[in-house]
Amino acid sequence: MADGVRVVDRPRTGIGVSTRRPDGGPKVRGEFAYSSDLHADRMLWGRTLRSPHAHARILSIDIGPALTIPGVSAVLTADDVPGRPTYGLTVPDQPVLARDIVRYEGEPVAIVAADHPDTARRAIASIVVEYEVLEAITDPQRALQSPAIHPDGNLIRTVPIRRGDVDAVGSVVVEGTYEMGIQDQAFLGPESGMAVPDGAGGVDLYVATQGLHQDHAQVAPCLGLAPEQVRLHLAGTGGAFGAREDLSMHVHACMLALHVNRPVKMSYLRDESFVGHVRRHPAHMWFRHHATPEGRLVKVEAQILLDGGAYASTSAYTAANSARFACGPYRVPNAVIDATCVRTNNAPSGAMRGFGVVQVCYAHESQMDKLAAAVGLDPVEIRLRNVLARGDELVTGQTVDVPAPVRECLEAAASVPMPPPASDVDDYGLPGGAGRTADRARIRRGVGYAVGFKNLAYAEGYDDDTRARCRLDGGVATITCAAAELGQGFVTVAEQITRTVLGVDQVVLAPASTATIGSAGSSASSRQTYMSGAAIAMACRQVAEGARRAVAHRHAVAVEALEIDEGRIVSRDLSIDIPIGRASEEPLEAEVNHHHRETFPMDPVTGQGDTDVSWVFAANRAVVDVDLDLGLVRVVQMATGQDVGKALNPLSVVGQIEGAVSQGLGLAVMEEVVTTDGIVRNPSFTDYLIPTTADMPPVEITLIEEPEDGAPFGAKGVGETACLSSTPAVVAAIRAATGLELSRVPVRPEDIALADVRREG
Amino acid sequence: MAADPRPQVLAGGTDFMVEVNYDHRRPTAVMSLRRVDELRGWRRHGDRLTVGAGLRYVDMLESEFEVSAPALAQAARTVGSPQIRNTGTIGGNVATASPAGDTLPVLYALDAEVTVSSTRGDRVVPIQELIVGPKRTTLAPDELIVSISIPVSKGPQEFLKIGVRNAMVIAVASVALVVDGDNRHIGCALGSVGPTIIRCSEAEAMAEAEIDWDRLHLPDPRVYETFGAMCAAASSPIDDHRSTSRYRRHGVYVLATRALMRAFEPGA
Known part of the structure; x- marks a missing residue:
C-alpha cells in the first residue's frame, strides 16, 4: 500500500502538477477576506486629504473645522509625524505628510480618523488648506533645465553603458524615436489595511503589500518606534504588479491608531488609488541600430529618458534596467547607451511588471522590424540571426551562464497555426466588438513578432535574501515564510515543494508576518518562487535530514545506511521504509537563510559588471485585425513561447503568462493614465481601460523547459517576461496591417484613423 | 414623491450608486423602483411600442423585443x-x-415620447424636450418617468458605437439610424458628440430625397459619404480624456456612412 500511495500521491500534489490554489474557491465565491474587508471592534475609518495641485506651496492648514464634526477623533498633519518625516524604498525623500510643498497631485497633506467613512470624508473636505500654486514641471524633457523641485535635485540617475568599439558603424543604419505613456498596474484590491495599537505603545499593521519587511523598515522609523514595537502582517492582497512595493496608507493608519488608541482602517477609493501608488515610468526613447548587410547587429545606440515623477521610489534601479536591457536578447558587440531618470511634478513612478524593460523592449523590437525591412529579411529571420544563446555576453560584459532559449521561444511562437481569417469571425469578433462598427471590406489583418528578456531577482549587488522555516510535527508540515501572496500562486507552489520534498499530505502555511520570521524579500522581479521556493525546499530537506538521523538513532543503524527517497527514509536493504512524516516522535524544525549568487554594481562610466542573478526569456507573435477607417484594433490571437526552466505548476504558469499578455496588450492599445499639467484626467475604471474578455484573444502558449542549475527544481520566475514582448508584438502587427510608423504606445484609434491628418498637423 | 424631503429615485442604480459612493449625492431618502412591476414590461399596440421605464437592458435583448426595436436592442x-x-x-x-x-440616440432617431407622471397628473414629452443639456432634464422633482413610446420598426435600423475597447466601454461616438419605409422617413441621431444627443435633420432630408423607396436602394453611391459628412458636420464634439473632437467627428462620418450602407444597398 505504501508504494501505491507514493505513486498516486506524487503526481496529484507535488511539483509539476497543476494543483488548485487553496484560496481559489473562496476568491471565486466572494468569500476571501481582502485587506479592504478587515474589521475590528471599535474600529475607526481613516482618510487622507490630498493635494489638488501638481506643485504648490502650503501657506496654511486649518484643521479646526474638521475637529468640530461629530464623530471625528483625530486630524493629523506633518507636525504630528512622530518619527522620521520622510520615507522611501531607496532614499527617504518622500514626506509622510507634506509640510511646506506639495510636489504632485494626490500628495497626502492631512489625515483623519472618524467613526464612519462618510464622516471621515466630510472631515477631509472641511480642512482648509491655503496653497500658493507653483509652476508644475511635468515635461521630463524640461526637467533638467528647470529649477529643482526637491532638495535632492531633478536628476535621479543616469546610467551609461559603453561596450566595445563605441565608434563602430554598420553599413545599414536604422533610427527611431519612441514614446510610452503612463501605465497603471490596475490591481482590483485598493490600497488598504488596518492598524491596531497594542496598548503598550506599539502597533500591529495588517496590510496588503508586496514586501512586509521592506515596509517595516520604513514604517517603524517614521513612527519613531523601535523595530520590535511595529509588526506587519499580510492581509488579503488583491493584485499588486509593482504598485505595492512602496508605502501607501501604512504610516498614516498607524499614526491615527496610536493617536486615538483604537484600531483604524484605511481603504482607498478607486480615484484615490490612481494617485495613491506609483505607476510605470513613461518614457521617451531614441535608438539607432547599426547592422551588416546580412542583418547582423554591429552596434546599438540608445538615449532613454524616464519620468520618475515627484519622488525617487525605485527609479534609480528602473533606469539601470532600461539601460541593461535596451538591446534586447540579442548579441550586440558594441553599444552606447544612456538611460536617465528625472524628477517631475507628475505622480511618482516606480515598480511595475517588467520594471524598466517594458519601455525599451517596445523600442528595440520596433527597431528590429525596421532593420528587417532595411535589409530585406522577414521579422523572424532578423531576430534568429541575432538571438542570444547561453555563453554569449551581454552589453554589460556579463556572460549568460543559464539556459537562454530565445531561439526556441521564438520558433515556438512562430510555429503556432494561424487563427481563422476575419471572414470566418462573427460581427462581434471584429474590431469594434459589441459596438458593431466594422465594415468587413475595411478590415486588414497583420502579424507581428517580438522577443524580450529580463533579469530575475534584484541586481547591481543587492542581496535580496530570503528565509523559510519548516516544522514537521505529527505528520503536518508547517512552513513559515514572509513572502507575500498577491495572487501569483506562491502559496500553491510552496505547498507543492513541501509535499514533494517531505512526502506529506498536510502542509500548513503560517500567516506571513514580520513577527514570526525574517525577511523573504519582496514579491517582485519574478523572484519569489526562485528565491523563497528554494529556501522552502532547503528547509524541508534539512528537516528530512533530521528525520533520517532520527530513524537511524531509533533503529540503531548508521545514518549513512539510510537514504531519503521521495518522502521516505529507506534503508538499502528495504528493511526500514518509513514516511518522513512519521519518522520522528519529536517535532523537527529547520530555518534557512538563502542568498542568491553575489552580483556586482555597474561601472559608473562603462556600465560593465556582473550585475544579474539570472534571466528569463519570452517571445510573442500577435495577430490583429484593424479597422483602417476607425483605427479600432482586435487582437485575434497571441502565441507565446516562454522560458520557464521548469514549470512547477503549469496551470499557474499559464495564468501568469495570460495575465502578462493581457497587461502588455492593454499597454499596446488602450491603457494610459491621461494627464494635463500633472493632473490625472481618467482616475477610474470607467476611463482607464484595461482589456476585457472581449479584448483578450486565445493565448497559445508553449513552455520551454530547460532547467536552471541551482534553481528550485530548475524553475525560473515567469511573472513578467510575457508582458515585455506582447506590447511590441501587437504594435508590430498593427504596423503590418496599416503600414504606419506607430512610434507611441498606447496606439490610439486616431493614431491609425487620422494618421495622415496628424502628419500634416 | 411629493413628500418632504423628497426621496431620490433609484432604478437600476448603476449611475446613482456611483454618485453616492463618491459622496456626490447624499440622499436622505431613496425610493427604489425595482419592485414596481408595472414599470418593468413593454407592450405593443398597433404600430407603437410602450416601453416601461423599468425595462432593463437585458430585457431588451429578448428576441421578441428585438424584432420590434432592433436598434434599441443593439x-x-x-x-x-x-x-x-x-x-x-x-x-x-x-x-x-x-x-x-447608449439608448438615447435611438430614442431621438425614433422621435420617442416620454410619459412622465406626478400627483398632478401625466404629461407626454418628446424626448428632445425632456433632455435639455448634459445630465439636465425638465423633470420636476416630484415627477417620475413611467414609460417611453416608440414606433414599431418599419424598416432597417442600425446602432453603431465606437469605444476604445471591444466591450464595456463608454461611447466615444455613436450613431443611430432608423428607417420608416411606410412613411419614407429616415431618423438619424448622434451620441457622445455634443452636450446632448444631436439629430441630423439636414442629412436625413438629403438622404430621403435620394433613396429609391420602392426598392429601398440608393441609386447614387456618392450619397453614403455625403450623408456621413453631413452628419459629421452636424456634430459638435469636444476634446476630452476619452478622445479628440477631430477623431469624434471623423468617427461620426465613418459610422453614419456605414449605417446608411447597411440600410440601403447601392443601385437603382
Whole structure:
C-alpha cells in the first residue's frame, strides 16, 4: 500500500502538477477576506486629504473645522509625524505628510480618523488648506533645465553603458524615436489595511503589500518606534504588479491608531488609488541600430529618458534596467547607451511588471522590424540571426551562464497555426466588438513578432535574501515564510515543494508576518518562487535530514545506511521504509537563510559588471485585425513561447503568462493614465481601460523547459517576461496591417484613423 | 414623491450608486423602483411600442423585443457589462441624460415620447424636450418617468458605437439610424458628440430625397459619404480624456456612412 500511495500521491500534489490554489474557491465565491474587508471592534475609518495641485506651496492648514464634526477623533498633519518625516524604498525623500510643498497631485497633506467613512470624508473636505500654486514641471524633457523641485535635485540617475568599439558603424543604419505613456498596474484590491495599537505603545499593521519587511523598515522609523514595537502582517492582497512595493496608507493608519488608541482602517477609493501608488515610468526613447548587410547587429545606440515623477521610489534601479536591457536578447558587440531618470511634478513612478524593460523592449523590437525591412529579411529571420544563446555576453560584459532559449521561444511562437481569417469571425469578433462598427471590406489583418528578456531577482549587488522555516510535527508540515501572496500562486507552489520534498499530505502555511520570521524579500522581479521556493525546499530537506538521523538513532543503524527517497527514509536493504512524516516522535524544525549568487554594481562610466542573478526569456507573435477607417484594433490571437526552466505548476504558469499578455496588450492599445499639467484626467475604471474578455484573444502558449542549475527544481520566475514582448508584438502587427510608423504606445484609434491628418498637423 | 424631503429615485442604480459612493449625492431618502412591476414590461399596440421605464437592458435583448426595436436592442447590448445590463434600465438612461447614454440616440432617431407622471397628473414629452443639456432634464422633482413610446420598426435600423475597447466601454461616438419605409422617413441621431444627443435633420432630408423607396436602394453611391459628412458636420464634439473632437467627428462620418450602407444597398 505504501508504494501505491507514493505513486498516486506524487503526481496529484507535488511539483509539476497543476494543483488548485487553496484560496481559489473562496476568491471565486466572494468569500476571501481582502485587506479592504478587515474589521475590528471599535474600529475607526481613516482618510487622507490630498493635494489638488501638481506643485504648490502650503501657506496654511486649518484643521479646526474638521475637529468640530461629530464623530471625528483625530486630524493629523506633518507636525504630528512622530518619527522620521520622510520615507522611501531607496532614499527617504518622500514626506509622510507634506509640510511646506506639495510636489504632485494626490500628495497626502492631512489625515483623519472618524467613526464612519462618510464622516471621515466630510472631515477631509472641511480642512482648509491655503496653497500658493507653483509652476508644475511635468515635461521630463524640461526637467533638467528647470529649477529643482526637491532638495535632492531633478536628476535621479543616469546610467551609461559603453561596450566595445563605441565608434563602430554598420553599413545599414536604422533610427527611431519612441514614446510610452503612463501605465497603471490596475490591481482590483485598493490600497488598504488596518492598524491596531497594542496598548503598550506599539502597533500591529495588517496590510496588503508586496514586501512586509521592506515596509517595516520604513514604517517603524517614521513612527519613531523601535523595530520590535511595529509588526506587519499580510492581509488579503488583491493584485499588486509593482504598485505595492512602496508605502501607501501604512504610516498614516498607524499614526491615527496610536493617536486615538483604537484600531483604524484605511481603504482607498478607486480615484484615490490612481494617485495613491506609483505607476510605470513613461518614457521617451531614441535608438539607432547599426547592422551588416546580412542583418547582423554591429552596434546599438540608445538615449532613454524616464519620468520618475515627484519622488525617487525605485527609479534609480528602473533606469539601470532600461539601460541593461535596451538591446534586447540579442548579441550586440558594441553599444552606447544612456538611460536617465528625472524628477517631475507628475505622480511618482516606480515598480511595475517588467520594471524598466517594458519601455525599451517596445523600442528595440520596433527597431528590429525596421532593420528587417532595411535589409530585406522577414521579422523572424532578423531576430534568429541575432538571438542570444547561453555563453554569449551581454552589453554589460556579463556572460549568460543559464539556459537562454530565445531561439526556441521564438520558433515556438512562430510555429503556432494561424487563427481563422476575419471572414470566418462573427460581427462581434471584429474590431469594434459589441459596438458593431466594422465594415468587413475595411478590415486588414497583420502579424507581428517580438522577443524580450529580463533579469530575475534584484541586481547591481543587492542581496535580496530570503528565509523559510519548516516544522514537521505529527505528520503536518508547517512552513513559515514572509513572502507575500498577491495572487501569483506562491502559496500553491510552496505547498507543492513541501509535499514533494517531505512526502506529506498536510502542509500548513503560517500567516506571513514580520513577527514570526525574517525577511523573504519582496514579491517582485519574478523572484519569489526562485528565491523563497528554494529556501522552502532547503528547509524541508534539512528537516528530512533530521528525520533520517532520527530513524537511524531509533533503529540503531548508521545514518549513512539510510537514504531519503521521495518522502521516505529507506534503508538499502528495504528493511526500514518509513514516511518522513512519521519518522520522528519529536517535532523537527529547520530555518534557512538563502542568498542568491553575489552580483556586482555597474561601472559608473562603462556600465560593465556582473550585475544579474539570472534571466528569463519570452517571445510573442500577435495577430490583429484593424479597422483602417476607425483605427479600432482586435487582437485575434497571441502565441507565446516562454522560458520557464521548469514549470512547477503549469496551470499557474499559464495564468501568469495570460495575465502578462493581457497587461502588455492593454499597454499596446488602450491603457494610459491621461494627464494635463500633472493632473490625472481618467482616475477610474470607467476611463482607464484595461482589456476585457472581449479584448483578450486565445493565448497559445508553449513552455520551454530547460532547467536552471541551482534553481528550485530548475524553475525560473515567469511573472513578467510575457508582458515585455506582447506590447511590441501587437504594435508590430498593427504596423503590418496599416503600414504606419506607430512610434507611441498606447496606439490610439486616431493614431491609425487620422494618421495622415496628424502628419500634416 | 411629493413628500418632504423628497426621496431620490433609484432604478437600476448603476449611475446613482456611483454618485453616492463618491459622496456626490447624499440622499436622505431613496425610493427604489425595482419592485414596481408595472414599470418593468413593454407592450405593443398597433404600430407603437410602450416601453416601461423599468425595462432593463437585458430585457431588451429578448428576441421578441428585438424584432420590434432592433436598434434599441443593439444599443442595449453595448451597455456596460452583463452585471450592468442586468440592473440598468431605459428609464434611468433617460433620466440620467448623459450625452453618452447608449439608448438615447435611438430614442431621438425614433422621435420617442416620454410619459412622465406626478400627483398632478401625466404629461407626454418628446424626448428632445425632456433632455435639455448634459445630465439636465425638465423633470420636476416630484415627477417620475413611467414609460417611453416608440414606433414599431418599419424598416432597417442600425446602432453603431465606437469605444476604445471591444466591450464595456463608454461611447466615444455613436450613431443611430432608423428607417420608416411606410412613411419614407429616415431618423438619424448622434451620441457622445455634443452636450446632448444631436439629430441630423439636414442629412436625413438629403438622404430621403435620394433613396429609391420602392426598392429601398440608393441609386447614387456618392450619397453614403455625403450623408456621413453631413452628419459629421452636424456634430459638435469636444476634446476630452476619452478622445479628440477631430477623431469624434471623423468617427461620426465613418459610422453614419456605414449605417446608411447597411440600410440601403447601392443601385437603382
